Amino acid sequence: MKINKILVPMDYSPCAENAFRTALVLAKKAGASIQVVSVTHMPHLHAEAVGAASIIQPLLQEYHEQLDGQFEKLTSSNDIQDIEVVNSKYNAPLHNAIYSCTVQNECDLIVTGTKSQHGWLTKLIGSNSMDMIDRAKIPVLVIPESCESVNFKKLGVAIDYSDFDDPEILAPLRDFATVNFSQLCFLNVTSKQHKLFVYDDIKLSISNYFNGLKQSYHTFTDNRKLEEILMEAINDLHLDMLFMLPKNHSVLDRMINKSHTKAMASKTDKPMMTIHEK
Template structure:
């Protein structure tokens, strides 16, 4: 599944939290861990930038050694952080990138860290984005995984990742389809409801021979709000979703639902591009 997991770090608590979440998956799938820190172009001096990057790497190396038996490969790169991360991932056959959503500069809750956002938009690999509210929650493991779907190819790719992770971690999968613009569920026989049921049945068939407990849900409302409310109501530990839904979108942009969930979710979000299934 995932053989090599990359954890970029800038030494922030968010990066450390991401590393802990990455270790949960690395242990489950028996993956090696790669740690990268980038001495960015806008740092005050090159010497200071390198010192900060080396310190950030050392912290994660120590954490990984103390909390797992995973092999760890480290690298210090220079230049634009998101470009260096994407380049390293490509050159080292990385299967999953795990990042905090907020770096040393912080940023308000409604914004993603710019480096994380760019990596998610441009990466060929799945990216697990870990928000501040998920700090510490990885110690309880992933028991409940939510897979929102609209039946699009991007969502279908994310379904496969969600089911595969659940198999390895012994987690239950909740599959959710939101019917947008409805105050209540349409009656049985309504085309919108029938379509949602067909989407969920296709997921159930996909998981029929897999060793996972899977339940399906149809709920009305604005998709990102439905997803976030479901996360809170059901104690979801991980969301897996495609970077693009039915509306499609250019490669360098995210689908609007995915982007809103990334900006507001309290749970880690694994984003999957259609061709990474």
């Protein structure tokens, strides 16, 4: 996978505009275009509802005109020279709009902003960024609102060696790291110290797959929570970004088990990239 088109969900909040600036940096490095996606979610009233169209359509048109004005302001206040930036508007739930835009426009990467601090309600029901981590079929790069300047020189890659057998799934990460000349720090957390030697073949296959990029391998064998270990690794290794590989859980799994990926996305103040397993 090459990064040819970057999708940026946009509500013109400070964190969304911050994500747009990160997307611009990546687009310039990769020679990619940017697709900005904004949504409204006005009700589709029943056809028999008297005067429904005369009420909804003017409101929708007015809001879309406001979005056009905000888009013009966004592009004029940022250096978009030589970068194609396209504005798309949908009247649909955000995840439906993202899916439609991804399929229709063949986007390769979603860059989305998230607030640095989440209130209790957001933690309970989730946020748009967390929803994209769950639903998106292409890589998602989450940019915290507090991350005002991006530097992707040193990337932490959290991988469970005991459940990993195909480096090809990391193709988007390899392309991302190549574009940014990144060093990759592979992070493995395990309590099975007696099986560490079994993972040597896996590390070798990963090393070969990322040949040409600087790499290092770090294994943690304590019993602390995964999030605590990864947060410590981010600080100790001075990482600029964390990469995680979410599992495709069933609905029941999602209800019962905690998502480590979404937990990290809500904790860290570093950019975080996810790619769903196939």
